[in-house]
Amino acid sequence: MTGSTPARTKVLYGLMGPACLLAVTEAVPRLGIVDRRFLPPASEILGALAAELRTATLWTALGETMRGWALGLAIAFCAAVAIGVVIDAVPGLRAASHSTVEFLRPIPSVALIPLATLLFGASLGSTLLLVIYASFWQVLIQVMYGVADVDTVADDTARSYGLSPWSRIRHVVWPTALPYIMTGLRLAAAVAFILAITAELVIGSPGLGLEIQTAQSSGAVATTYGLVVLAGFVGIVVNLAVRALERRVLAWHPSVRGEVAS
């Protein structure tokens, strides 16, 4: 990537950044620049995180969060792909739905928090409502771009060979739209994780967000920071996992093939 810089130096610099961050968060509270009741030293934060990781409660909470995330993402993904394909297949529907999609899409899903609270209370349902609303639009927009990108020659060829509508979707539309759909999935996965945590934090559905909220209100400052760090790591894992899936599903696609070759 950097060309002239050898890979080893790059790794060295890469390690230096986190090391500096750790050193600063360790030094600042110890030197009394910030009160350690508000920002404990890094060693305490990581110690609290390690202690939490040994408890069963934390793993249950993490499981709840990931369940809400995965379930919500899966429902939103299937619904968005199905609706996107239908909008493309029915003539005139794309033009008719344009204004509605453009209006509903930018509505912040946190606006639905009061509604979710009323309908579902502090349960998985609230998490799902927010996660689905937020991630649905991310996928739908990409699906709509994707199905509009179908090569007319390929489509005409499929028609003249007498492919049924279903096999046209399967063999022409789907491969064209797949890279777009995977981009949508990647964006949606990150958004879904944010909204899952948010629902737990604000509404109080069980999960990692609720643990953070509980730790904060009970004054366990180091634990609060530790859990936030954990949330960051889970976020990174989510991103990496979706990227790996994308590379695998699109292994045949020129953009990924080129990446591997170079």
Add this chain to the structure above:
Amino acid sequence: MTSVDLEVERETAPARSSAAGGLGRRLLRLLGLPVLLILGWWAFSVTSESFYVPTPPRVAQAFVETWFSQRLFDDALPSIARLLAGYALATLIGVGLGVPIGLSVRLRAAAEPVLEFFRAIPPPVLVPLIMLLAGIDNGMKILVIVSGCVWPILLNTVEGVRAIDEVLSDTCRMYKVRGGARLRHLVLRGASPQIMAGLRQALSIAIILMVISEMFASSSGLGFTIVLFQRGFAIPEMWSGILLLGLLGFGLSVLFRQVERRVLSWHWSHRA
């Protein structure tokens, strides 16, 4: 997007091409589905006994009564002001730090893992932390918005600055374009498509954080008011708040698109 619209136009145009018919059709296309959806909601709210689904006229009435009053100045406008202040501050910090990091190979190698980590933290979990550090006043709410918005802007600026065309960069060096002129005409200009992409991501995060920071600990603001209505079971008022947040999100995204079109008017993707 436009090419898609054109294609649809061509499909339906031969049917009838008088000017009045075209306008009617466009209006139908624009408003048909929304009107159907509102009618559907209306029918549902009239027939169902659910307490949570008020009729559209009731929501519209609540909207006018609630938001065209003192609340506009006490709750809505201060919220929007905080949103814009946090967003502007995050832009300054993000671009200000992103340019030097993007220009220096070593700085970038050192900073990137840390930045990726901060970006991966879901921004709302920062709310309890910042409440610890900064209390629960206006400053805290703006700080929350800044702390969430700054990462996408920063990372996209770094990427944009890094990917500046080498030929352009060498040309600038040949012609001895340096300092402020180089920054303005080469670095910021070249990175602006990426920076705008970061700003767009940051905008939706900013709205989320504005609402959440007010839901947490506050006695005014949009988020607080909506939760207050919900706790008091003032259902039409709650819906009117949701509607207002929706309109805010929609309005800001339209505004953003206008700004983006203006800023990137030189770029190929925006030239007709």
